[in-house]
Amino acid sequence: MRRAFTLIFAGGLVVTAAVAWFGPRLIAWYYNPPVELGVTCKPAVEWGIAVYQKLVLAGTGAGFLLGAAAALVFRPKAPAVPKA
Numbered sequence: 338m339r340r341a342f343t344l345i346f347a348g349g350l351v352v353t354a355a356v357a358w359f360g361p362r363l364i365a366w367y368y369n370p371p372v373e374l375g376v377t378c379k380p381a382v383e384w385g386i387a388v389y390q391k392l393v394l395a396g397t398g399a400g401f402l403l404g405a406a407a408a409l410v411f412r413p414k415a416p417a418v419p420k421a
Contacts, residue, residue: 357393361386 365383 354397357390361390 365379365386
């Protein structure tokens with residue numbers, strides 16, 4: 338069961354990272370009109386998406402750090418070894 342949860346977590350992490358990395362480029366491409374217009378939202382959209390990518394990266398890093406800290410705090414205690 339532990340292996341299954343590990344694989345599920347790893348798969349979710351990989352897909353989340355891929356969507357966070359490639360998704361904004363797809364959105365920026367979508368907002369790029371096929372013809373030249375006088376007014377376009379592309380620069381604003383690209384800026385917003387760049388900020389979003391930084392937030393996702395920072396949030397992921399903070400989550401890993403908090404998870405590592407929780408793992409250290411709540412790790413199982415080693416059983417006392419009786420002295421002979």
